[in-house]
Amino acid sequence: MATPQPSPSSSSSTPQSDTHTSQLQQQQDPKPPTTRPLPRFLENDPARTGYDPSLKWWLNYFKIITGQFTREGVEHYREDRYKANExxxxxxxxxxxxxxxxxxxxxxxxxxxxxxxxxxxxxxxxxxxxxxxxxxxxxxxxxxxxxxxxxxxxxxxxxxxxxxxxxxxxxxxxxxxxxxxxxxxVDWMGGGNLKHAACTEIRASMLSGECRWTRETMTRGNWTLTQQFQNCVRMRAIQSVMARPACRDDVHATKVVNEVWDSCFSDKRPFEEVYR
Incomplete structure (x- = not known):
């Protein structure tokens, strides 16, 4: 499968007029964080969740709408329906x-x-x-x-x-x-520098349109009128940084996002403005 290949000069481009290099080329974290253990995942147990895969899908759906499933059971049912409709x-x-x-x-x-x-x-x-x-x-x-x-x-x-x-x-x-x-x-896994991951996540959430007011209100039910866009971008960047193995916890992720926030939130490249 073809892959996007970096150009030879891609890591040495000239920054904008501010002192910002999108934090994507900047200093290493002084102490690389300890990698978090992977979470343990649950297998479906009908006695615990209420979801029995041997039943017809519509019978399980009836059990959902009548409150006979736990939240975990609903997720296992959803996953099996995704497999069926792949x-x-x-x-x-x-x-x-x-x-x-x-x-x-x-x-x-x-x-x-x-x-x-x-x-x-x-x-x-x-x-x-x-x-x-x-x-x-x-x-x-x-x-x-x-x-x-x-x-x-x-x-x-x-x-x-x-x-x-x-x-x-x-x-x-x-x-x-x-x-x-x-x-x-970008150092995607953050083994040497989580600032890379934080900066690109800020920019991606800001420029993609996923944090525009209509998406937040109509899809996520967030009707906040002040700082809604900034709060959405910050929250999504923190969640994405937390998914990196090198991130210790939400406090660590928040700290890294805050460190690069001013420069990365002001960087609209390759756009001129936030259009979405």
């Missing part, structure tokens, strides 16, 4: 991906900017797949909408996409990561 979800995702590459101004703009850095993003390395979700022992549900890998390209989690608009936001988010990588060679 071909349908991926087909819809691929059709929407093709539409966005042809007609979305944001996606076409970012694709052109990636191309200008000697990278390539197309149907060969922007792929739609089913992404499994897991229920952690502490009750958290671990799921994702997409991801970027400098070695493989962009993953869109077809089963998590609500509609074409959601896919557009997710794809734009990951394309900002691709542009950042080609321009600055």
């Amino acid at each position: 071909a349908r979800d991926c087909g819809r995702c691929e059709a929407d991906r093709a539409y966005l590459f042809a007609y979305s101004p944001t996606i076409r703009f970012l694709r052109d900017k990636v191309t200008a850095l000697n990278g390539t993003l197309d149907e060969t390395n922007v792929v739609c797949r089913r992404c499994p979700a897991r229920v952690a022992e502490d009750g958290r549900v671990v799921r994702q909408g997409g991801g970027f890998s400098p070695d493989h390209g962009i993953l869109i989690c077809a089963n998590e996409m609500r509609d074409r608009g959601h896919l557009e936001d997710t794809l734009a988010h990951e394309m900002v990561h691709a542009w950042d990588h080609l321009r600055w060679k």
Whole structure:
């Protein structure tokens, strides 16, 4: 599978007129953090969750609406339905991906900017797949909408996409990561410097449209009128940094995001302004 390849000069580009190099080229953390242990995930137990995979799906659905499932059981049921509908979800995702590459101004703009850095993003390395979700022992549900890998390209989690608009936001988010990588060679895992991850997550959430007011209000029910956009970007960046193995906890993630906030939140490249 073709992958976006950094241009030779991508890690030595000239910063804007401020002293900012998007924090993507800056100093190492003085003490690399201790890696957190991986969470333990739960397997379905019908006696505990109420969900019995041997029953017809509609019988299990009836049990959900009548309150006979635990929250964990609902998640296991949802995951099995995603498996059953995988071909349908991926087909819809691929059709929407093709539409966005042809007609979305944001996606076409970012694709052109990636191309200008000697990278390539197309149907060969922007792929739609089913992404499994897991229920952690502490009750958290671990799921994702997409991801970027400098070695493989962009993953869109077809089963998590609500509609074409959601896919557009997710794809734009990951394309900002691709542009950042080609321009600055980001340390994605944060083994040496979590500031890289914090900065690119701030920029991706800011520029993708996923934190615009209509998305926050209509989809997430957040009707805050003051600092809504900034709070959304900060929260999503902290959550993403917490997913890095090198991040100790939410306090560590918040500290790193705050350290790079001013410079990275003011950096709109490759756009001139926040348009979405």
